[in-house]
Amino acid sequence: MAIETIFSTNNLPAPQRYDGWCELTAKTHVPTLFTSEYASDFRARLGMADLGSVQITALTHPPLTTHRPSRLIRRSDPEMYVLGMIRRGNARFSQADRNFVAAEGDLLLYDTSQPFVGETHAQDSTCSEVTVHVPKALLPLPPDPAANGIMPALLPGTAGIGGLLKGVLQHLITDTSPLRPADTVRIGGVVVDLLTSLVAHELEADTHLPPETREATLGMQIHAFIERHLSDPLLSPSTIAEAHHVSIRYAQRIFQRQGRTISGWIRERRLDHCRRDLADPAHASQPVHAIAARWGLPHPQHFSRAFKRAYGIAPQDYRHMTLHG
Template sequence: METVFDSADLPPADRFGWWRECLSNTHAPLEMTSAHADGFRVRQRVLRLGAATVWPAAFQPMVCRRTPRLIRRSDPETFHLSLVLRGTAGASWGKNEVTYGPSDLHVQDSSRSCTTWADGAGTIRTVGLEVPRSMLAVPPHLADRMIGAPLPGGSGIGGLLSGFLARLASDAGAYRPSDASRLGTILLDLVSALFAHTAEAERELVPESRGRTLALRVRAFIDRHLQDPDLSPRSVAAAHHISVSYLHRVFQADGTTVAGWIRHRRLDRARRDLADPALHGVPVGQIAARWGFSHPAVFTRAFRAAYDVTPSEYRRSGPGLDRA
């Protein structure tokens, strides 16, 4: 569940190169430079929590570049969120540049080239979080808009996420390996909530914006009612006082269907339960029923179509498939 890298354990000449390898494994391949490369000082802990990875780190000032060449070489298709605890950080994407201070959250996309830097007097302290793009409960076009968006980590949903990350960083030893998947699920839900809240707060006074806001509310409603076997486009539309045809148009804007989204979210929640060691004694059929699948055979066919394995095969493979 937790591994630690401390540059003090290595000869000074090897430290910066080793740190580059650590970041390439926990984030994505990067070009790195630092005025302190000779004898670089860094301590990083990596917490693998199901599909999410949290890495608290303390290090000297440095610059990182994610180039198109490195993206072609390897792209894990993740979002990286970084909570600044001490020092300052910045990022640039082409002509756009943003600076972050303590308690700020900033977002990067492993599929997008960028330059980031961290600076300050002495040691910079951050908590990094890696989450797969595909596992966030927000439409891709809204998630993309979080790149460079102001995400304050001192209040509201940002404060909830920041507090949770800081607590994980401070007392990871209090958790058991069987807690990892559940903690990862909480992180994914908090990131999804933060992205949805930020997009909704933009308050663009155009019909398109109101449609996006409705889509966020509908998706949140669906997530709250996934366990209801009677959840359907008709019941979702009725709960939001709109017609079924209008609901379908809202989802068509994101390239999906209402029924398809309900199925996707149910399968994702069932997949998380199957990967949870604490639930290995729960029959597959019971997990399927918990997430609204009335017929085990229907669940098995849908699961195989989504993940190329049966539910039982996925469970035997362990939670390592969460990052596939």
């Protein structure tokens, strides 16, 4: 089962339930201040799944108010983007002078580095949501998405890419079939790819965005294009620029603002996929050079040198270490 219940306040005496919940969620999410009229007997539960770099949490709890002020951000900030999916009830959310009301099925994206206030409500006093914590490095947005009008954002979860993402999250929290460690990493990658595509799609549809935000949208589209074409050994800055109808210089400038080059990012993503496959028992019978070629690195000696520079160990030795200890 992907989501495993790790905490239920029913296992605590009534006077300790609310404090226990506050303490746990400060560790599993980010430190926040809570208030709730149900604090005297707070019945809640929390389930969690680690999908590689992505963390998914399913929460059920009474209505409450969550506040993350600047002083808590200065004390602790994991630098995450958080996607919340409302499953039961509704939520009011405020961040960076933007206010939203999210209903059941809506997707809400926000930033742990900016103060926020959230309120959850439900007619039967039982609220439920799923949160996805994604490291900022995995979602290619500008350094200050709030200032660029990108975040927070209320994203559609009923159709299209949003519907696909919502379906994946619902499956994860309801499916009881076991997942291998390698499967969880792959699913985490799927969640990030869908979220990246959804944000890029929604930004592209907004005709009122400033030029810098449009550039950020193009950057996300290029990142998604690279992920889809990593297996093509001919993938290059020129083919990427041509596919997006921009000059090579303009495409390179987008990456330079992120402290990268296009060629360097392609190499980094290919090596990362190779590293994952080398550690995956499902690919144990495949030669190292075949795995490298599958990700667009057809020259074994070049691949071996690049892998060792990136990870400090030869690919064959890395495979043996991860599969056999």
